[in-house]
Amino acid sequence: MAKSYANGLPNIVVLGAGGAGAKVVNALSKTLNPAAYNLVLVDARPYYVHWPAMIRMVVTSAGKLEDTALIPLDKNFVNGNGTLVVGKATSIVPSKDGSGGEVILASGEKLPYAILVLATGSVYEGPLLLPETKEETVRWANEWRDRFDKSHSVVLVGGGAIGVEMAGEIKDSWPNKKVTIVQGDTSLLNATYPARFRSGVVRGLEKRGVEFVFDDYIDALPAPGSASVTTRKGKVLQADLVVPTRGGRPNTEIIKLSLPGAVDANGRVKVTRTLQLPGYTTIFAAGDITDILEQKQVAKYPAQATLIASNITSLLAGQSPAKEYKKQPEMILLTNGTGGGAAYVGMLWGIILGDWFARMMKSKELLVGMVRGSLGY
Missing domain, CATH: 3.50.50.60 (FAD/NAD(P)-binding domain)
Structure with missing residues (x-):
């Protein structure tokens, strides 16, 4: 069966279904025209992990949090506008002209993107x-x-x-x-x-x-x-x-290896005030991985998601992104x-x-x- 995003339309790809990525997808699915663009969310898990509940979950069975805090992602797409791809990204290959690129998955699949949002979150121990x-x-x-x-x-x-x-x-x-x-x-x-x-x-x-x-x-x-x-x-x-x-530490290893100059010495992704990567106008970043000088907390990410969705809409319309992020x-x-x-x-x-x-x-x-x-x- 043909993949729903392999229909010849440009793909808007979001890497990571955590507190930032899931919100970006939700915001985009409300406004993105499915007749003109595919919205694709890529994550290694088929569900959202509510991390604040995981601390209790690994200590006690009380509340059966494994049944409630690992949440399916299917309803996060408004009106079904979007596709979840369960898989691991192993590299990102921007096009030479900066107009998009490809995300390479561990399965070998090459997933083209017109616009890419990096929201790969943190790795814990x-x-x-x-x-x-x-x-x-x-x-x-x-x-x-x-x-x-x-x-x-x-x-x-x-x-x-x-x-x-x-x-x-x-x-x-x-x-x-x-x-x-x-x-x-x-x-x-x-x-x-x-x-x-x-x-x-x-x-x-x-x-x-x-x-x-x-x-x-x-x-x-x-x-x-x-x-x-x-x-x-x-x-x-x-x-x-x-x-x-x-x-946690920022989950940015493949970004560092794939996008020269995109990651700073602390492992954070450099972003402009429009949350784009300097030198990569079709790539945005949100959440734990950014170099924004504020504490990394999921409560801040809806604002980042709304901003990114708005700036992507502008970019698709041939306009320069105008929304700028202000620290909270x-x-x-x-x-x-x-x-x-x-x-x-x-x-x-x-x-x-x-x-x-x-x-x-x-x-x-x-x-x-x-x-x-x-x-x-």
Whole structure:
């Protein structure tokens, strides 16, 4: 059977179905004329991964998040305007005249594009290094749940949002289990957020018995079966389970290899204010991979998606993209298990909210219902 996007029409291709890519596709599917263009979404998974729920999913079976937070993508195309291709991109080949190019898939298929949107997201480690099928992901989650259950003393390597939220999840399931966070900074999170907010997050976890080692690092994970781990400064910590909880790294390797000069020294894709790549006018980028100097958070990506969809519409009409991205205020909403957490809103004097707000907005349900609704479920 012929592929729906192999009909001779120009393809608008979006690489990555995460928080940025899925939103770009949704926005484009509302306005793109299917009689003139094909909209194609490429991802290694046939579903959307709601990452904030994955931290809880790999710790506990409570809520059966594997059934609700891995969300099919079929209804994300408005009026069915678009095609999902499940596959891995291995390279990008721009045309010599800059008018488009091809995406090469691991299957060998060459997928032509008139316009390309890069939204390849982040690559995580440890329990969040998820497989690419639901069956394997469920098995993976069960394996990690078993590891947490059997452990007596857990060390979390990294005190950003992932480490903070995982500590809270562990304490929910096993209140007496020893949990230590090792963080290279002098407090949790980073200096984007004021010291009073960061200190409050520390206090919230201290009340639950979480311990901390600040201004230190763990450079190598111990072999399975070890009973301790030693930090860079020589501190020996009791640990029969050491879990990397550092933030993700930008998933830009094929972009770096395919598009000379497109990726900076930090692995981020360089973008202009119109979210186009300098020197590649028919390629846009969004989400975690961009070099925009702001915290990478899914709540910011609908604005990027709307902008990109508008600029693509202009480009297809023979006009220069005019919409320019403006950085958004910094906000963060953290869970501390199902019953607590903290929030910061970087507006006015810097608004800090506590357990009641986090519980109401995120901690209890992890926004699963809202995200499912945004994807048509």
